[in-house]
Amino acid sequence: MAKKPYPTVPRQFPKPAEIFELMQFKTPTLNATDRRLEKALTIADLRDIAKRRTPKAAFDYTEGAAEGEISLARARQAFQDVEFHPSILRNVPVVDTTREVLGGTSALPFGIAPTGFTRLMQTEGEIAGAGAAAAAGIPFTLSTLGTTSIEGVKGANPTGRNWFQLYVMRDREISYELTRRAAAAGFDTLFFTVDTPVAGARLRDKRNGFSIPPQLTPGTIVNAIPRPAWWINFLTTPKLEFASLSTTGGTVGEMLDAAMDPTISFDDLDIIRSMWPGKIVVKGVQTVEDAKLLAARGVDGVVLSNHGGRQLDRAPIPFHLLPDVVREVGGDLEVHVDTGIMNGADIVASVALGARFTLIGRAYLYGLMAGGRRGVDRTISILRSEIERTMKLLEVSTLDELGPQHVTQLARLQPIARPVQAAAEQAVAAKPKSVRAPRATAAKATATKTATATVKKPVARTAAAAAKATPTTKAAPKA
Numbered sequence: 001m002a003k004k005p006y007p008t009v010p011r012q013f014p015k016p017a018e019i020f021e022l023m024q025f026k027t028p029t030l031n032a033t034d035r036r037l038e039k040a041l042t043i044a045d046l047r048d049i050a051k052r053r054t055p056k057a058a059f060d061y062t063e064g065a066a067e068g069e070i071s072l073a074r075a076r077q078a079f080q081d082v083e084f085h086p087s088i089l090r091n092v093p094v095v096d097t098t099r100e101v102l103g104g105t106s107a108l109p110f111g112i113a114p115t116g117f118t119r120l121m122q123t124e125g126e127i128a129g130a131g132a133a134a135a136a137g138i139p140f141t142l143s144t145l146g147t148t149s150i151e152g153v154k155g156a157n158p159t160g161r162n163w164f165q166l167y168v169m170r171d172r173e174i175s176y177e178l179t180r181r182a183a184a185a186g187f188d189t190l191f192f193t194v195d196t197p198v199a200g201a202r203l204r205d206k207r208n209g210f211s212i213p214p215q216l217t218p219g220t221i222v223n224a225i226p227r228p229a230w231w232i233n234f235l236t237t238p239k240l241e242f243a244s245l246s247t248t249g250g251t252v253g254e255m256l257d258a259a260m261d262p263t264i265s266f267d268d269l270d271i272i273r274s275m276w277p278g279k280i281v282v283k284g285v286q287t288v289e290d291a292k293l294l295a296a297r298g299v300d301g302v303v304l305s306n307h308g309g310r311q312l313d314r315a316p317i318p319f320h321l322l323p324d325v326v327r328e329v330g331g332d333l334e335v336h337v338d339t340g341i342m343n344g345a346d347i348v349a350s351v352a353l354g355a356r357f358t359l360i361g362r363a364y365l366y367g368l369m370a371g372g373r374r375g376v377d378r379t380i381s382i383l384r385s386e387i388e389r390t391m392k393l394l395e396v397s398t399l400d401e402l403g404p405q406h407v408t409q410l411a412r413l414q415p416i417a418r419p420v421q422a423a424a425e426q427a428v429a430a431k432p433k434s435v436r437a438p439r440a441t442a443a444k445a446t447a448t449k450t451a452t453a454t455v456k457k458p459v460a461r462t463a464a465a466a467a468k469a470t471p472t473t474k475a476a477p478k479a
């Protein structure tokens, strides 16, 4: 045979031992839920499973946000627009993900956010959430609109950390009584939610005709056929209802509107604070100015949050607020952040920019809908491995080593407040000062002044945003 003009790999007969080596099959997972969950590698995968298994109205109630759902989309986008700056050769064989938060420890830098009507998503509801949190060593937050009682959650997480989220309602006594019960049950922190003076417009609920309690219509029956497990769970477990409130029917939005009080104020915060023996955190802070007011009032923490986009649409992106708020009040109180977290790397980025802690809402609920308690365990384990992997790739061994040098927030939408203010300032400067304005003009001048003052704050933020890295300066680490 003619010699080949290039080197070749020698050929042989297949060896049985080598074939056998290739045939080491994995023992099959017998439990169907585990089998399903094993295939979920990301929170987005859990979401896909959740969507297949949950009736449309319940899934949409969970996944949906307010109006055009722009707040949520932007918050998620902001996390995707993170650029990380890894260090190298720092010898990091293991990472420590524990975090001191609000006077206690959490094994991971996130906890489970308060969510209302949770047993709608899957019948195990808060019991699954609190149990999974207990197993993982992270805090669980029970909502005022929860479907399991304060004492029921304590039973599911007897030795771990439980937090209680409070809505101050029209009937103040209901809120005061819940506060007393949560304190008596040993919940260590109260989250006072302030972004819900009225309900946001959850249009999916309206379109789906979703009401409390859920009603059977021809549409829901057709939708139920491919989702028998959810219905079997629903019909064979205790009635789905709010554990701490009696409801009057209608959508969740209509119920919220009936229960909430748009007149709540800082005085209510002071009253609740005087009643609560533990730590108090205000959830739903959306401006630097409000964070400063709260720091001056001595609260223990704030959650930068727009309620997962379920309240005001086109609200500020909490993750973008983070550096400014941390700079202004980070020395006085703990700054937490939520809305849009779908990946452990989102949590790492938040910690790097100064968040003491983060909360997960839908990421937890997707797991719950995908597989009850096991699904929530899966959510936590996915996020844990993403956090650990990101830390190892950044070559930091503790969360405290993370800093702004590790993250650039790439700007996508630039505020245009600056030219507006510049024009207003120019107009004021152009006015001859020596001429005494007649009455009407004086009134106009005052109006211009007010307009200038109101655009000033966004401009200050604009300047801060501009100082953040933009796509053109993206290689520069954030100061």
Ligand SMILES: Cc1cc2nc3c(=O)[nH]c(=O)nc-3n(C[C@H](O)[C@H](O)[C@H](O)COP(=O)(O)O)c2cc1C
Pocket (backbone or CB within 6 Å): 061, 062, 063, 113, 114, 115, 116, 143, 144, 145, 146, 165, 193, 283, 305, 306, 307, 308, 309, 310, 338, 339, 340, 341, 359, 360, 361, 362, 363
């Ligand atoms: C279905 C659902 C119900 C919620 N219910 C409450 C609630 O009762 N009280 C509250 O303070 N926040 C509530 N939230 C907001 C969450 O606590 C959290 O701020 C939000 O989910 C974070 O955004 P994410 O879902 O993108 O993680 C709810 C969120 C969802 C998705």
